[in-house]
Amino acid sequence: MTVPSAPGAQADLLDDAVAILGGARRILVFTGAGISTESGIPDFRGPNGVWRHRDPARYTLQRYLADPDVRRERWQDRLEAAGHGYRPNAAHLAITQLQQAGRAPVVVTQNIDGLHQDAGTSNVIELHGTSREVTCLACHRRLPVGVVLDRVKEGDTDPHCELCGGLLKTATISFGQNLVAADIEAAMQEAERCDACLAIGSTLSVWPAAGVPDRAVHNGVPLVILNDGATELDATASLRVPGRAGAVVPALVERVLVGG
Numbered sequence: 001m002t003v004p005s006a007p008g009a010q011a012d013l014l015d016d017a018v019a020i021l022g023g024a025r026r027i028l029v030f031t032g033a034g035i036s037t038e039s040g041i042p043d044f045r046g047p048n049g050v051w052r053h054r055d056p057a058r059y060t061l062q063r064y065l066a067d068p069d070v071r072r073e074r075w076q077d078r079l080e081a082a083g084h085g086y087r088p089n090a091a092h093l094a095i096t097q098l099q100q101a102g103r104a105p106v107v108v109t110q111n112i113d114g115l116h117q118d119a120g121t122s123n124v125i126e127l128h129g130t131s132r133e134v135t136c137l138a139c140h141r142r143l144p145v146g147v148v149l150d151r152v153k154e155g156d157t158d159p160h161c162e163l164c165g166g167l168l169k170t171a172t173i174s175f176g177q178n179l180v181a182a183d184i185e186a187a188m189q190e191a192e193r194c195d196a197c198l199a200i201g202s203t204l205s206v207w208p209a210a211g212v213p214d215r216a217v218h219n220g221v222p223l224v225i226l227n228d229g230a231t232e233l234d235a236t237a238s239l240r241v242p243g244r245a246g247a248v249v250p251a252l253v254e255r256v257l258v259g260g
């Protein structure tokens with residue numbers, strides 16, 4: 001893929017991004033829901049985001065625990081998502097290339113969709129957990145999501161743990177739920193070790209996750225934000241590149257890897 005098809009201003013911004021990231025040996029890639037929209041998965045706050053037609057208050061842990069209708073809605077959402085068979089897009093694949101070239105040993109994501117791993121990326125820290133597994137909120141055993149979705153399909157619309165009767169929930173972190181301490185600590189450590197940070201497809205408005213690129217900035221590391229829209233960390237970024245991840249990330253990675 002070549003960059004010159006991009007309009008002039010965009011090409012200049014890519015030149016600047018290559019100048020910053022080209023010299024970096026350890027790039028922390030930090031991703032959000034926007035990297036997966038071109039795979040067909042809606043984000044939350046983008047122009048076609050879930051918040052346009054759903055009430056964010058229904059997505060808290062407290063509502064999940066209290067309201068069987070909320071749980072039924074979530075399981076139906078999961079069933080529908082599983083039916084789509086979402087696949088990684090060119091941006092996920094380009095990040096794998098960057099990693100395989102030794103330039104991005106760790107990827108930190110807010111996504112729960114598992115598409116980085118499907119694209120072949122390893123060392124992915126999933127700050128908000130994964131929708132590929134289910135956990136019992138009482139006995140904490142974990143199950144593959146498919147096992148539970150089969151029960152939902154068969155009419156068990158609010159499934160409970162078959163061993164202890166506890167509530168089942170995908171192994172994701174809902175609003176109002178604490179992150180796994182080891183995950184956020186590992187991500188913060190990477191923010192202190194990296195020599196550049198590339199944030200892709202996130203409004204950087206969900207905390208403490210957004211504290212990861214923020215920590216990198218406070219550590220004196222340049223932050224490049226690639227997002228189709230404003231973010232909460234725009235003011236502290238070294239560079240903002242607007243655009244669609246599926247086009248911009250592969251072009252950027254290709255140029256970073258050839259050294260210009």
Ligand code: NAD
Nearest residue numbers: 032033034043044045046110111112113202203228244245
């Ligand atoms: P967000 O919805 O707050 O922001 C996404 C941003 O990406 C928006 O600014 C949007 O305009 C931009 N965007 C959309 N498509 C893009 C593209 N193709 N290229 C570049 N930018 C694009 O998402 P967030 O900051 O990740 O925070 C939302 C929370 O929702 C996260 O915690 C995440 O866990 C969760 N979430 C995850 C998924 C997923 O796993 N795919 C999907 C929806 C929400």
